[in-house]
Amino acid sequence: xxxxxxxxxxxxxxxxxxxxANLLESIMxxxxxxxxxxxxxxxxxxxxxxxxRFPEFFSKWNENGVPGLLLFSIIMVYxxxxxxxxxxxxxxxxxxxKFISLPFLxxxxxxxSWPKLSSFWKHALIIFFTILFLALGWxxxxxxxxxxxxxxxIEQITLGWGFISTAFAMVVYLIYSYFVDLxxxx
Amino acid sequence: MxxxxxxxxSSLLVLMFGIIxxxxxxxxxxxxxxETARVNQLMAEKPQFPDITLEDNSGRTYSFxxxxxxxxxxxxxxxxxxxxxxxxxxNMSEVYKRIPKEYIGHDxxxxxxxFDPERDDPQTLDTYRKAFxxxxxxxxxxxxxxxQELDSLLERFGVIVIPDEYGNFAHNSAFYLVNPKGQLIxxxxxxxxxxxADRVTEILHSGREE
Numbered sequence: 212x213x214x215x216x217x218x219x220x221x222x223x224x225x226x227x228x229x230x231x232a233n234l235l236e237s238i239m240x241x242x243x244x245x246x247x248x249x250x251x252x253x254x255x256x257x258x259x260x261x262x263x264r265f266p267e268f269f270s271k272w273n274e275n276g277v278p279g280l281l282l283f284s285i286i287m288v289y290x291x292x293x294x295x296x297x298x299x300x301x302x303x304x305x306x307x308x309k310f311i312s313l314p315f316l317x318x319x320x321x322x323x324s325w326p327k328l329s330s331f332w333k334h335a336l337i338i339f340f341t342i343l344f345l346a347l348g349w350x351x352x353x354x355x356x357x358x359x360x361x362x363x364x365i366e367q368i369t370l371g372w373g374f375i376s377t378a379f380a381m382v383v384y385l386i387y388s389y390f391v392d393l394x395x396x397x
Numbered sequence: 398m399x400x401x402x403x404x405x406x407s408s409l410l411v412l413m414f415g416i417i418x419x420x421x422x423x424x425x426x427x428x429x430x431x432e433t434a435r436v437n438q439l440m441a442e443k444p445q446f447p448d449i450t451l452e453d454n455s456g457r458t459y460s461f462x463x464x465x466x467x468x469x470x471x472x473x474x475x476x477x478x479x480x481x482x483x484x485x486x487x488n489m490s491e492v493y494k495r496i497p498k499e500y501i502g503h504d505x506x507x508x509x510x511x512f513d514p515e516r517d518d519p520q521t522l523d524t525y526r527k528a529f530x531x532x533x534x535x536x537x538x539x540x541x542x543x544x545q546e547l548d549s550l551l552e553r554f555g556v557i558v559i560p561d562e563y564g565n566f567a568h569n570s571a572f573y574l575v576n577p578k579g580q581l582i583x584x585x586x587x588x589x590x591x592x593x594a595d596r597v598t599e600i601l602h603s604g605r606e607e
Contacts, residue, residue, distance in 0.1 A: 271403060278407040285415035295422055297431035358430050361557065 213263070219256025223314055226250060236300060239359065239366035240373045247290055247313055254318015261319055269323050279324030280336060286317040287340070291347055293358035300361045334385070341381040348374030432569055435555045436584045444553045446579045449546035451510070451539040454522040454531075458542075461579065468505040468601060471573040472587070473556050475513035475566055476525040485570050486529045488590050492572065493536055495594035500601045507536035512547060512558050513566065514540040554581060574600070 225231060226249055235246040262269055273279045289295060290313065298305040325333070351358065351371030358367060420426065428434035446469075452458045472489050474482040486509065493507055501507075509531070511517035517525075522538040531538060541547040551558060558568045572593050574583035583600070585593040 272407040274404050278404055278411050281408055281415070282411045285411065285418065289415075289418055289422060292422065293430045294428060294434060298434075301431070358432075361431075361559065363559065 213259060216257045216260035219253045219258075219260075219314070219318075222249065222253040222256065223310070226253065227310055239296075239362040240370045242299075243290075243296060243370060244373050244377070247309075250310065250313035251318040251321070254314030255322045256318075257314060258319045258322030262323060273320065273323055273327070276324035276327030277332065279320030280328060280332060283317045283321040283324065284336070284339065286312050288343065291343070297359045297361050334388075337381050337385060341378050341385070344374045344378035344381070348372065348378060435569075436571065439555055439581060439584050443580045443582060446575050446581065447546065447549050447553060449541055449550055450543060452519060452542050453537045453539040454519055454526050454533050456519040464506045464508070464575075465579070466577045467503075468577060468597075468604065469575040470505060470507045470597060471575060472509050472570070473512055473551070473554075473558075473568065473573075474509055474570075475511050476517050476521055477513065478565065481568070481570050485587050488587050489536075489572070490529050490531070491590045492594045492597065493531075495590070496598055496601070500598075502535040504601050504604060505597070507531070509536070509538040510550075511538065511540040512551060512556070512568070514542050514544065514547060577604070 226235075226246060232246070234241075236242045290309065295305065295309075299309050300306070328336075348371045351367050351374065353371075354367070423429055424434060424437065428437055446461055448460050448462060450458055450460050451463075470489075470492070472485050474485060476482070489507065489509065493501070496505065509526075511522065517540045519540075522540065523533065526533055526536070526538045541550065550556075554573060556569065558566050560566050570587050572583075572585040572587050573581060574585070574597060576582045583596065585596060587593070
């Protein structure tokens with residue numbers, strides 16, 4: 212009956228397999244733009260399990276969705292720091308924290324918060340991440356120094372363009388949602 | 398009303414968690430990249446230069462204790478490098494020129510260490526040093542023939558070297574200063590020549606007064 216949490220857990224386990232983790236982490240852009248989002252997605256899948264298990268907790272402490280949104284944003288920004296990405300490769304404790312924080316402290320709260328949020332907060336979140344991604348893209352592409360010790364500078368530039376492309380996609384979405392009344396299609 | 402306060406409280410808790418998380422993750426908002434963290438940690442730890450064997454541009458071999466009693470100004474490079482290393486060595490020569498002559502050779506030794514011992518034999522190093530105006534004595538270029546010794550030094554000094562698919566290496570660069578007892582005391586930005594030269598001169602000056 213409740214299948215999605217199982218899939219989420221399977222996805223998390225699959226991502227934790229050393230060959231899979233090593234492969235995704237070997238390239239900077241797949242580390243940040245594939246592994247990390249997939250970890251969050253595994254959390255999105257698993258959220259239902261926690262919501263059924265602790266309905267009180269979520270309805271009481273995340274009533275309007277804002278605390279969950281904040282937690283999600285904090286974890287996202289934390290993993291955007293060049294340093295955390297580097298240390299995930301060199302320090303086991305940081306790597307473990309990545310596999311816990313992204314699914315359970317970003318994915319789960321986002322799933323719980325999203326339906327509760329007013330469109331103001333939803334748009335605020337997307338605008339915030341558009342600005343953040345543009346800034347990070349700018350930082351990674353035009354930074355005169357190598358930000359990560361474990362990756363080549365060319366990979367850093369690739370990642371920068373990845374951020375810019377994602378930001379561009381979000382801008383397209385914002386323009387689209389401004390002109391089209393989405394509620395008509397729901 | 399109470400409901401609203403509760404989400405405000407949980408938001409506050411989340412924010413506090415965030416602040417603690419960032420504080421821990423960046424050493425108290427000091428180091429946002431692993432490189433800054435590395436330099437800060439090195440300066441705090443002052444690791445000892447391991448007693449390894451060097452082979453220099455004239456083919457002489459000796460252990461690092463050859464430089465006991467002198468400050469040693471060190472850079473790490475490989476001669477096939479087309480990007481950062483030439484810049485690093487040019488900047489090193491600029492620092493060399495700015496240090497008062499009376500200290501050179503007596504109080505301070507300049508040393509460029511190659512982390513590519515396979516290709517950087519003494520002849521290659523000798524050709525390379527001429528290109529940067531190193532005299533081969535007060536500023537020597539050397540390789541560490543034993544891979545194990547090389548790795549232990551790189552690890553201790555936090556030099557990360559990643560070979561890429563074209564036979565090049567990606568690596569972090571800095572000026573390193575080791576004191577007369579063989580301890581690493583300064584890691585300096587290699588792009589700030591004046592600053593590094595001033596700092597080294599200041600250290601040498603106070604070293605003489607002691």
